Amino acid sequence: MTIKDIARLSGYSIGTVSRVINQHPDVSEAARKKILEIIAQENFQPNSNAKHLKQSHSTPITIIVKGSSNLFLETLMEKAEQYLAQSGETANVVFVNERDNEVRQAVQICTERNPKGIIFLGGALENFRSDFGSINVPCVLISGWAKDLGYKNLSSFTTNxxxxxxxxxxxxxxxxxxxxxxxxxxxxxxxxxxxxxxxxxxxxxxxxxxxxxxxxxxxxxxxxxxxxxxxxxxxxxxxxxxxxxxxxxxxxxxxxxxxxxxxxxxxxxxxxxxxxxxxxxxxxxxxxxxxxxxxNIDRLVSEGVDDLLFRISYNKAASHKQIPADPVLHESIRDLSR
CATH class of the missing domain: 3.40.50.2300 (Response regulator)
Incomplete structure (x- = not known):
């Protein structure tokens, strides 16, 4: 079950569901009660790590962008910030060079800032394989496939x-x-x-x-x-x-x-x-x-961010999904077959 599913069943918006899940106060009691009832019916248990993070004054979600000149990832970043804002969340954004180790940067951020979750936009799997094990907060990799790495706190959403x-x-x-x-x-x-x-x-x-x-x-x-x-x-x-x-x-x-x-x-x-x-x-x-x-940028961001927000507050297994791409036919191909 995703945040979108809960929104459909409850009749409330995705943003409202997200704010309830992440314990924001600006939600009516009627909405909070209905949404929590649906979550309870699905047997989702509160994430004890989320309670610990709240007690230890965690900082906002961190977005780590792999590459400082990648317009596609920058577009993902802008969409992710907008989606988080709709859910009552803010984000710190960090850019790393395309050839640098984004996971070591995340380890350092966890030590210095204690974020409640991390969104990786792009990433090198060898870096996750070698360095991700010391990260304990919920994370999601968007535009990368992490299913085979087997980390319980790392979801991934990518294009096929x-x-x-x-x-x-x-x-x-x-x-x-x-x-x-x-x-x-x-x-x-x-x-x-x-x-x-x-x-x-x-x-x-x-x-x-x-x-x-x-x-x-x-x-x-x-x-x-x-x-x-x-x-x-x-x-x-x-x-x-x-x-x-x-x-x-x-x-x-x-x-x-x-x-x-x-x-x-x-x-x-x-x-x-x-x-x-x-x-x-x-x-x-x-x-x-x-x-x-x-x-499909909208699906990559919405499904990835939804998954992260849910796992910050509830015990839910990491998810991994490949989303289809589609061709956009413009003017740069010549037909040589005629």
Whole structure:
């Protein structure tokens, strides 16, 4: 059962349910009684850790954003802050560099600030695997898959990036493309990392269609930023001038790819097709508009934050959910099949 389910059964808003669950005073007695009755019917028991946190003067929820130049995660952050505010909660926001250890930062925050819960926006699973064990407060990882880590206080809500990247590959191959570059992310042994899921999903379609792809030359690692996407695409396109399509593992990388192509005298989509991933608002304003795979930001945030707020106050098992992505067809793919 989620906060949304309780809201539906009680007839009260999600914000009201959240304020009751987190013991805020600005709720009518009638609403509080009805909502608590429904919670009791589901046999949820108060979280003893929540009582301890209240007694020890815990600070607001902390949001840790993985990457200081990631517009997708910044959009998640803004949505999370808005959703928390609707539930009567505030948040402290901390940005960490894409290559830094966000979990060690969380351990330090727990020691210094004693937050009632932590929202991780993005994260490297190797960091959670090695360092998360000392964190005891309820946490949720949004845009990352933590189910296999087995931590009882860590939920995760993410996009099905493997299937999303397969959609990108299907779009390009169905339009006759056979010579690809993939830009973005880093090689890792963690196959459930976001970049690995996107890379492997795209490559699975190429394999099924017997389209050759050499990872040593056609996959280029980069940070998920416009700047790095641009810098890494320039030499790649010069090295492989016959490339007809590029898949950027984020929309920001794809915007960098588009600029690099322009600076090399290539027109999009006439000379080069480009597909991004995330569905940030920028994709509707590039020239041409960027075709992308869109993540469902509203569901990621609402379900992730609901889960965290519930577990702060009640004993509830960690949840893990993958949410589908969908393609947004704009103007950056040329049909070569005609």
């Amino acid at each position: 990036d493997y299937d999303g990247a397969r959609q990108a590959a299907e779009l390009l191959t169905d339009n006759g493309h056979r010579k690809f570059l993939i830009i973005g992310g880093y090689r890792t042994k963690e196959t459930d990392q976001v970049s690995s899921q996107r890379l492997n999903g795209f490559l699975s379609v190429l394999k099924e269609k017997n389209i050759p792809f050499d990872q040593n030359t056609q996959y280029v690692e980069s940070m998920l930023t416009m700047e790095d996407g641009y810098e890494k695409t320039l030499p790649a396109l010069q090295r492989l001038p016959d490339t007809t399509a590029v898949f950027g593992l984020s929309d920001l990388v794809a915007v960098g790819i588009m600029r690099a192509a322009h600076d090399l005298g290539k027109y999009i989509p006439e000379d080069l097709s480009v597909v991004g991933y995330d569905g940030i608002s920028y994709t509707g304003y590039t020239v041409p508009r960027l075709t992308t795979i869109r993540q």
